Amino acid sequence: MTLPESNSPAQKLDRSDTRLRHDEGLSGALRGFIDRVRSGELGLLPVAVGLVVISIVFSILNPVFLAPNNLVNLLFDASAIGFIALGVVCVLLLGEIDLSVGSMSGLASAMIGVLWVRSGLPMPIAVTGALAAGAAVGLVYAMLRNRFGMPSFVATLAGLLALLGAQLYLLGPSGSINLPFTSPLVRFGQVMVMPDWFSHLLALLPGAFLLVSGLRKMSLRSAANLSYETASLLILRAFTLTLGLQFAVYYLNQGRGIPWMFAIFVMFVMIMHYALKRTKWGRSVYAVGGNPEAARRAGINVERIRMSAFVLCSMFATVGGILGAARLASASQQAGTADVNLNAIAAAVIGGTSLFGGRGTAWAALFGILVIQAISNGLTLLNLSSSLRYMITGGVLAIAVIIDSMARQSRASHGRG
Amino acid sequence: MQGTSDAKDCILRLRGISKQFGAVSALSDIELDVHAGEVVALVGDNGAGKSTLVKVLAGVHQPSTGTIEWCGERVTLDTPSRALDLGIATVYQDLSLCENLDVVANLFLGQELSPFALDEIQMEVRAWTLLQELSARIPSVREPIASLSGGQRQTVAIARSLLLDPKVIMLDEPTAALGVAQTAEVLNLIERVRDRGHGVILISHNMEDVRAVADRIVVLRLGRNNGVFDADTSQSDLVAAITGATDNSVSRRHARTTASQEG
Numbered sequence: 294m295t296l297p298e299s300n301s302p303a304q305k306l307d308r309s310d311t312r313l314r315h316d317e318g319l320s321g322a323l324r325g326f327i328d329r330v331r332s333g334e335l336g337l338l339p340v341a342v343g344l345v346v347i348s349i350v351f352s353i354l355n356p357v358f359l360a361p362n363n364l365v366n367l368l369f370d371a372s373a374i375g376f377i378a379l380g381v382v383c384v385l386l387l388g389e390i391d392l393s394v395g396s397m398s399g400l401a402s403a404m405i406g407v408l409w410v411r412s413g414l415p416m417p418i419a420v421t422g423a424l425a426a427g428a429a430v431g432l433v434y435a436m437l438r439n440r441f442g443m444p445s446f447v448a449t450l451a452g453l454l455a456l457l458g459a460q461l462y463l464l465g466p467s468g469s470i471n472l473p474f475t476s477p478l479v480r481f482g483q484v485m486v487m488p489d490w491f492s493h494l495l496a497l498l499p500g501a502f503l504l505v506s507g508l509r510k511m512s513l514r515s516a517a518n519l520s521y522e523t524a525s526l527l528i529l530r531a532f533t534l535t536l537g538l539q540f541a542v543y544y545l546n547q548g549r550g551i552p553w554m555f556a557i558f559v560m561f562v563m564i565m566h567y568a569l570k571r572t573k574w575g576r577s578v579y580a581v582g583g584n585p586e587a588a589r590r591a592g593i594n595v596e597r598i599r600m601s602a603f604v605l606c607s608m609f610a611t612v613g614g615i616l617g618a619a620r621l622a623s624a625s626q627q628a629g630t631a632d633v634n635l636n637a638i639a640a641a642v643i644g645g646t647s648l649f650g651g652r653g654t655a656w657a658a659l660f661g662i663l664v665i666q667a668i669s670n671g672l673t674l675l676n677l678s679s680s681l682r683y684m685i686t687g688g689v690l691a692i693a694v695i696i697d698s699m700a701r702q703s704r705a706s707h708g709r710g
Numbered sequence: 711m712q713g714t715s716d717a718k719d720c721i722l723r724l725r726g727i728s729k730q731f732g733a734v735s736a737l738s739d740i741e742l743d744v745h746a747g748e749v750v751a752l753v754g755d756n757g758a759g760k761s762t763l764v765k766v767l768a769g770v771h772q773p774s775t776g777t778i779e780w781c782g783e784r785v786t787l788d789t790p791s792r793a794l795d796l797g798i799a800t801v802y803q804d805l806s807l808c809e810n811l812d813v814v815a816n817l818f819l820g821q822e823l824s825p826f827a828l829d830e831i832q833m834e835v836r837a838w839t840l841l842q843e844l845s846a847r848i849p850s851v852r853e854p855i856a857s858l859s860g861g862q863r864q865t866v867a868i869a870r871s872l873l874l875d876p877k878v879i880m881l882d883e884p885t886a887a888l889g890v891a892q893t894a895e896v897l898n899l900i901e902r903v904r905d906r907g908h909g910v911i912l913i914s915h916n917m918e919d920v921r922a923v924a925d926r927i928v929v930l931r932l933g934r935n936n937g938v939f940d941a942d943t944s945q946s947d948l949v950a951a952i953t954g955a956t957d958n959s960v961s962r963r964h965a966r967t968t969a970s971q972e973g
Contacts, residue, residue, distance in 0.1 A: 307851065324946035480853045508830075517835045573825035576811075584810035590806045592791060650809035704856070708941055 305520040308707055322526055333703030339696050340644060340660040344667065347546075358671050361548030368545075368555040369483070371666040373398075373616040375558045377637035379565055379658040380609030383575055383602040386569070386582045388650020389438065389445040391606045394637050396456035397430060398614025399629020403463040405478075405615055406470030406624030408689035416478055425612030430456065431604035438603070439596040445603075453634070469625035472618060482619025487549035494543045495556070500535030504528065522568045554616060558659070565655035578602060579677060582651030613637070631679075632669075632686060639690040645699055664688070719746045720782075721877050721909055722767075722798075727776035729762055735869055736762040737933045740776070744878055744909040749900060751912045751920040755931035758915050761928070763879055767911070768800045769793035781877075799871035802884040806864055807870075811838060813858075817870050840869050844902055847895070861892025868899055871965040878909040885919050897923050917945055 343623050351358040379392045384391045401423040408419035434452065437443040438695060442609055459648040472479050487495070507527040512519040545551055569575035589595050609706065617633075618624045642648060643664050644657025672682045722744040729737040744750050754760050771896040777784055780796055783926045787793045793800075807816050814830070815836045837851045846865045848858070855863060864884055868909040869959075871879050881900070885893040900923050904910050914920050920927055920962040927939040929951040937951045948965040 306835065478850050513831050517831050519831065519838075521836060571828050573822045573828065576815060576822055576828065577818070579811055579815075580808045583810035584806070586804075587806035587808050588819070590790070590802065593792075651808070707857075 301602065306518045308520050313559050319526060332707035333700040335700050336645065337660055338495040340664055343664045347664065347667045347671060355674045356710035358674055361545055363670065365545055365548045365552065367670045369552045370670065371619060371662045372552065372554040372558040373613050373620055374633060374636050374640065375658055375662040376616060377560065377610045377613035378640035378662050379562060379655060380606035381641040381659050382646050382653055384606045385646045385648060386578050386650060386653055387599060387602050388694060389583050391434065391449045391603065393452035393456055394606065394610040395629045396453045396460065396631060396636030397427060397607050397610035398617055400460040401611040401614030401616035401627040402624040403460040405618050407463050410470050411473060416476065422613060423611050427607040428604050429440065432600065435583050435600035435603040446468055448471060464624065464626055467517065469623055472622045472624065474622055479622045480618045481554060482616055483622065485553045487553060487556060489546045489550065492542045492546060492551045493539065496538040497535060498532040499538060503534060504531040516536045533690055562655050562659045569655055576602070577653055602635060630684060635690065636665050636686065639686070639693060642697060643693040647701065648694065649701065716956065721746055721780065725777050725781040727766060727773045729766060729771060735933055739934065741935055742928060744911060745767055747904055747907045748910055748925045749904050749910040749912055749923050751914060751924035751927045751928065753920055753927060753952060758930040759933040762801065764913060767793065767798055767880060769807045771803065783920045794874065797873065797877040799876035799879045801867045801871050801879065801881045801884060803886065805867040806926055807855045807863060807867060809856040810854060812854055813848060813866055816855055817873055821873060844869055844899055857891065860888050861895045864888065864896050865899060868903065868929055870901065876908065877904065878911065880911040883915065885914060885916055893919065912952065917948055
């Protein structure tokens with residue numbers, strides 16, 4: 294790969310307008326970042342600040358919080374609800390919402406319990422059955438929205454009750470079914486971690502990918518006579534990322550190690566990120582979230598996009614429910630109730646997905662759930678009662694929505710919609 | 711004026727188009743010709759049937775009677791996509807842009823290159839080429855639409871309609887929400903689109919804009935043709951054709967100014 298020698302702005306196709314300021318190099322990147330934040334494009338800034346504040350406060354109150362094994366537990370706990378949050382991101386991007394993800398996950402765990410343990414069906418068939426149920430629920434929501442114009446928050450609020458009823462009905466009077474501890478599913482949810490060497494190897498991949506794809510993009514853009522990021526900046530970013538990841542992996546390996554469940558969750562986040570940012574389907578999702586009428590006139594099948602998002606959301610909730618059951622080794626009446634619903638939605642919003650549609654990324658699910666789970670984990674370590682935990686989590690959600698609304702106003706006043 | 715319709719380059723020809731909504735005749739017996747490289751202005755009062763005619767041409771409404779000829783062949787425009795496929799592009803009054811997406815994404819919305827691995831670089835190059843052909847002044851195609859001015863948004867909407875290289879483009883009130891400089895920019899753009907050999911149908915309330923760029927002015931009144939004029943026609947004649955009255959405040963003012971100039 295040969296790097297072009299000149300990157301002077303004058304001759305580039307996209308740099309010919311003299312009114313545009315050209316941010317070059319490291320200082321330029323920094324200046325661009327500050328400008329974006331000031332105009333309300335917060336990105337992952339609230340999450341980063343939130344995680345730092347949470348870490349400082351909780352580790353002062355109880356030093357165990359930052360211990361490697363506690364963080365490993367945190368990752369185990371985060372994965373199940375993280376999957377649910379990933380689904381919530383899909384519907385939020387359309388400006389819709391699914392309030393029944395908690396109940397859906399509870400129903401999925403009940404189905405696993407009944408189909409697998411009580412009826413003795415093979416585990417994969419039980420999982421497939423639960424996923425099919427999730428897809429069916431998503432289809433119903435999409436039909437209610439598309440055919441009858443029913444606002445999704447009402448449809449899914451009704452679904453919240455109906456699915457909870459189905460979960461209680463399935464579990465019957467006994468109320469809870471224990472999953473066998475030695476089964477692969479429960480081991481996956483409770484103990485399976487990566488070998489140290491493998492986790493270090495995996496942690497090299499993101500940086501390497503960043504570097505290779507960045508260099509490829511650079512040569513393609515220069516061939517097309519467009520401006521491109523300088524190589525030094527790219528190398529710096531890849532290096533910092535790799536260093537950070539290697540340190541995180543090393544630290545977690547001081548404890549039990551990286552849970553496979555968390556690695557699979559991150560993999561799905563990456564797949565969804567690709568689907569949303571680099572495919573026509575993802576572009577259509579953002580378009581429908583931004584302006585459904587414009588999307589329709591551009592020839593996008595708005596109803597089918599909505600259907601895909603609702604189905605994905607319910608299916609991710611199903612996956613989250615199954616993993617949650619695996620984590621607890623039981624399918625109970627409590628699964629998916631209480632704060633699961635709100636935690637999943639709060640995670641998506643805290644991660645930067647707008648409630649107003651059209652803004653956010655799949656990474657919101659990952660970073661949002663880390664914040665939510667860190668708070669919940671820290672409060673548990675302090676032996677606080679669940680009443681206080683609910684109040685504090687509620688407050689955090691309120692703050693996240695306030696930040697979202699304020700960023701939106703700031704974008705509007707800076708002419709960035 | 712209608713006599714020029716015999717020319718070979720006539721791409722769109724409407725004959726006897728009528729449209730009934732229940733008991734209401736929104737259009738009756740409309741004739742309209744559009745040639746390549748020509749700006750046809752469609753003017754008329756509220757309720758004159760302009761929007762209905764636009765929707766008939768965009769494939770949103772089907773005419774009750776009448777024929778549409780496209781490059782000499784009779785066609786039916788039964789869906790919006792049929793009209794698009796033939797080469798009739800519409801720029802709606804509300805522009806239909808997604809404010810959260812950038813200029814490139816909006817230009818290619820629904821027409822993205824390589825759907826499973828979007829070719830951002832190729833799309834960006836084509837976006838710049840298209841915008842430069844229109845001498846459009848957009849500082850960056852990677853900014854969200856929300857950060858653009860009204861005139862720039864109008865430019866993006868027009869550029870988007872040109873992406874599929876249509877033969878006729880319809881502009882519904884393109885200057886209604888714009889300031890003086892931006893209006894001038896859009897009118898320049900319309901002339902450049904015409905010079906590229908596209909036929910343009912311009913719907914507008916603003917007589918000055920219409921007379922500035924139109925080659926022919928077709929007046930609709932109460933769903934009927936009410937005359938075809940050229941760009942030199944005086945304002946008062948146009949207003950008379952639109953309102954159906956020769957005596958109104960515009961004609962009286964015209965008379966006064968003429969009288970004062972003479973006197």
